[in-house]
Amino acid sequence: MVDFLTALFNFWQGFWGVPKTSLAEALPWMDILWAFVYLIGAFVLWAVNVIILIWLERRVAGFFSERVGPNRVGPLGLLQPINDAIKILSKESVIPQAADKFIYMAAPLLIMTISVTMYGLLPYGPGIRPISLNVGILFFLAVSSTTTIAVLMAGWGSNNKYSLLGGMRTVAQIISYEIPMALSIIGIVMLSGSLDLGAITDAQKNLWNIVLQPIAFVIFVISAQAELTRSPFDMTEAEQEFVAGYHTEYMGMRFALFFMAEYANLFAMAALGVILFLGGSNGPFLPGWIWFILKTYAFIMFLLWIRWTLLRIRVNRMMMLNWKVLIPISLVNLLLTGVGIKLWQYFTEGRV
Amino acid sequence: MSDLKKEAFDSDALESDLFETQEFVLNLGPQHPSTHGVYRARLVLNGETIVSAENKIGYLHRGIEKIAEGLTYAQFAPYTTRFDYCSGALQPWAYALALETLGGIEVPERAEYLRVIVGELQRVASHLIMIASFALDFGAWTPWAYAFNAREGINNLLEEISGSRMLVNYIVYGGVNAEVPEGWVERAKAELDKILYRLDDFDKVLSGNEIFLGRTKGIVPVSAEEAIEWGFTGANLRASGVAFDLRKTSPYSVYDRFAFDMAVIKGEGDCFDRYWLRMMEMRESVKIVRQALEKLPAGECRAKVSKVWRPAAGEGYALVEAARGVQGYQVVSDGSTKPFRVHMRSPSFCHIGIIPAKAPGITIQDFISFMASLDFVLGEIDR
Numbered sequence: 001m002v003d004f005l006t007a008l009f010n011f012w013q014g015f016w017g018v019p020k021t022s023l024a025e026a027l028p029w030m031d032i033l034w035a036f037v038y039l040i041g042a043f044v045l046w047a048v049n050v051i052i053l054i055w056l057e058r059r060v061a062g063f064f065s066e067r068v069g070p071n072r073v074g075p076l077g078l079l080q081p082i083n084d085a086i087k088i089l090s091k092e093s094v095i096p097q098a099a100d101k102f103i104y105m106a107a108p109l110l111i112m113t114i115s116v117t118m119y120g121l122l123p124y125g126p127g128i129r130p131i132s133l134n135v136g137i138l139f140f141l142a143v144s145s146t147t148t149i150a151v152l153m154a155g156w157g158s159n160n161k162y163s164l165l166g167g168m169r170t171v172a173q174i175i176s177y178e179i180p181m182a183l184s185i186i187g188i189v190m191l192s193g194s195l196d197l198g199a200i201t202d203a204q205k206n207l208w209n210i211v212l213q214p215i216a217f218v219i220f221v222i223s224a225q226a227e228l229t230r231s232p233f234d235m236t237e238a239e240q241e242f243v244a245g246y247h248t249e250y251m252g253m254r255f256a257l258f259f260m261a262e263y264a265n266l267f268a269m270a271a272l273g274v275i276l277f278l279g280g281s282n283g284p285f286l287p288g289w290i291w292f293i294l295k296t297y298a299f300i301m302f303l304l305w306i307r308w309t310l311l312r313i314r315v316n317r318m319m320m321l322n323w324k325v326l327i328p329i330s331l332v333n334l335l336l337t338g339v340g341i342k343l344w345q346y347f348t349e350g351r352v
Numbered sequence: 353m354s355d356l357k358k359e360a361f362d363s364d365a366l367e368s369d370l371f372e373t374q375e376f377v378l379n380l381g382p383q384h385p386s387t388h389g390v391y392r393a394r395l396v397l398n399g400e401t402i403v404s405a406e407n408k409i410g411y412l413h414r415g416i417e418k419i420a421e422g423l424t425y426a427q428f429a430p431y432t433t434r435f436d437y438c439s440g441a442l443q444p445w446a447y448a449l450a451l452e453t454l455g456g457i458e459v460p461e462r463a464e465y466l467r468v469i470v471g472e473l474q475r476v477a478s479h480l481i482m483i484a485s486f487a488l489d490f491g492a493w494t495p496w497a498y499a500f501n502a503r504e505g506i507n508n509l510l511e512e513i514s515g516s517r518m519l520v521n522y523i524v525y526g527g528v529n530a531e532v533p534e535g536w537v538e539r540a541k542a543e544l545d546k547i548l549y550r551l552d553d554f555d556k557v558l559s560g561n562e563i564f565l566g567r568t569k570g571i572v573p574v575s576a577e578e579a580i581e582w583g584f585t586g587a588n589l590r591a592s593g594v595a596f597d598l599r600k601t602s603p604y605s606v607y608d609r610f611a612f613d614m615a616v617i618k619g620e621g622d623c624f625d626r627y628w629l630r631m632m633e634m635r636e637s638v639k640i641v642r643q644a645l646e647k648l649p650a651g652e653c654r655a656k657v658s659k660v661w662r663p664a665a666g667e668g669y670a671l672v673e674a675a676r677g678v679q680g681y682q683v684v685s686d687g688s689t690k691p692f693r694v695h696m697r698s699p700s701f702c703h704i705g706i707i708p709a710k711a712p713g714i715t716i717q718d719f720i721s722f723m724a725s726l727d728f729v730l731g732e733i734d735r
């Protein structure tokens with residue numbers, strides 16, 4: 001118990017920049033405990049982010065459209081998410097009679113699990129990493145792509161035509177946009193020479209990747225919006241077409257899980273963008289994790305700006321943009337990156 | 353490339369041979385976010401492509417035309433605003449004109465001008481709703497809020513003169529209901545500038561937007577012949593290239609005294625044209641209101657008509673250019689204080705007739721844009 005408390009203490013110490021003691025090395029079973037502690041940390045971060053993001057989106061959307069946004073509950077409406085949570089918890093969660101009950105109930109749990117897992121992979125600052133994987137970026141993409149399965153489960157399990165159509169669109173959209181996203185990331189991997197998210201952050205100490213990979217950044221932003229199924233790519237829950245898409249039949253807390261996972265994924269995807277292109281936790285004066293949060297929220301504001309300005313693209317044009325524009329451009333970008341790296345090596349190190 | 357390969361690349365061949373597909377029925381509505389009321393379309397779908405569509409209406413039937421037979425002429429006037437609730441102030445106009453032809457009432461000049469002002473303001477407000485819901489059906493929330501903000505100013509003006517913001521019962525037989533309050537004309541002029549400013553905002557955020565053009569250009573074009581055949585009127589007809597506007601072609605009230613252009617688009621008649629025509633028409637309406645406010649003559653605002661009014665037995669029919677098209681009222685009198693029969697010609701009812709003819713072959717997404725661009729209101733379809 002004392003060990004556990006020490007470990008917990010040390011973990012939170014990490015946020016203040018104090019180097020951790022080597023307790024984990026001293027006790028082998030501590031690794032498991034650490035993983036547990038970090039998971040709780042990731043979950044707390046997940047929940048806090050969701051609360052902040054729901055408030056932020058509603059508030060920002062209000063300002064974009066000349067409204068006030070939530071401003072009644074608490075100062076600046078900050079307690080609005082709590083209010084919503086209480087409301088939604090008190091709602092009855094009816095399961096449709098015709099639904100495939102197991103799939104119907106499993107889908108929201110799965111989608112939440114996926115988004116919490118993504119939080120466990122991100123390096124929030126020097127030394128603050130729940131899970132340190134040497135194939136971090138690969139694992140992140142793999143985990144995030146399983147969202148498709150959860151959404152399709154929801155769409156199929158609900159036994160509703162709108163849900164099914166929304167679910168089918170999701171599969172087409174998310175799977176397609178994973179390709180340009182992965183291709184845009186490969187350039188970064190080539191530059192930093194590692195799949196490890198921490199190593200990618202460290203490689204940007206002097207120069208952010210956005211300077212070296214501007215085209216990849218644009219592709220990443222577009223496909224991130226598509227992966228998150230947010231406007232202009234919000235086909236899956238296109239309210240005006242499919243009522244609420246795959247979660248039409250969900251209510252109460254099950255709906256809330258989908259809703260929260262969407263916002264949690266927004267943070268995770270923005271964080272990935274910051275790690276890959278905007279230098280991660282690198283920055284002067286302030287501690288790394290503060291830089292990380294600041295950059296991520298700036299990036300989120302950018303994504304919100306896109307969402308509240310643009311309208312929904314046509315489905316066939318969305319696919320055309322992906323297969324005929326983004327993928328060829330990202331392949332060309334990949335080629336240019338490779339040639340650039342070789343030239344750089346030739347001129348600076350004299351080797352090919 | 354051999355014929356066999358060509359066939360395999362042909363999309364029809366793919367659909368019919370390689371995959372087994374199944375059609376299914378989707379009831380779009382009556383409770384659906386983008387049917388703009390309790391309209392139901394019974395769609396037979398193949399994937400997301402519509403195979404056939406069927407109109408189902410009647411969910412908002414209130415029997416108002418029958419109610420009219422139990423009320424006096426004056427009592428029925430507020431009911432007319434419930435037909436097309438998006439342009440409440442324009443609604444009693446055709447009814448009032450029909451009664452005036454029936455009873456031979458002379459309307460004072462000031463009342464005619466006030467009718468034009470209120471009617472055109474309401475037309476702008478109504479078109480703003482169309483633009484807002486059109487944008488919203490593409491998931492554009494911000495323009496939607498912009499439009500409703502602009503409409504708010506018009507609603508305030510209408511509230512000042514009639515006490516009601518949405519179901520404005522201002523135009524009555526013999527003139528208008530009440531004199532405008534002090535300073536209203538100035539406030540209206542100031543509001544017009546705001547509206548024009550807002551319309552420019554729309555051009556910035558919506559009209560030139562590549563995604564918006566992609567969603568609307570060339571989507572479900574309605575040719576001039578088709579538009580006439582299906583009984584289109586108003587903005588939808590003019591968007592198909594037919595120059596027909598009652599305010600120009602057979603001017604009623606004092607429309608012949610103002611300088612304005614009839615907005616017509618000689619183009620494909622697609623969804624974008626229907627949107628753009630309304631943008632043009634709003635600017636023209638602002639012109640008319642500005643001129644009318646300048647020229648507004650002094651005098652009475654209502655002719656002397658007794659409260660219990662008994663027109664001679666006969667019929668009166670009148671047409672006006674309402675926000676959604678030509679609106680007509682047929683009023684039959686049997687010489688008592690109550691109308692024997694009231695019937696209304698609603699433009700929206702004719703507009704939705706084309707939906708089953710145009711729907712096959714388009715996707716749900718385009719179907720939604722098409723419905724929004726027709727700008728129908730269920731209140732006047734079901735009556």
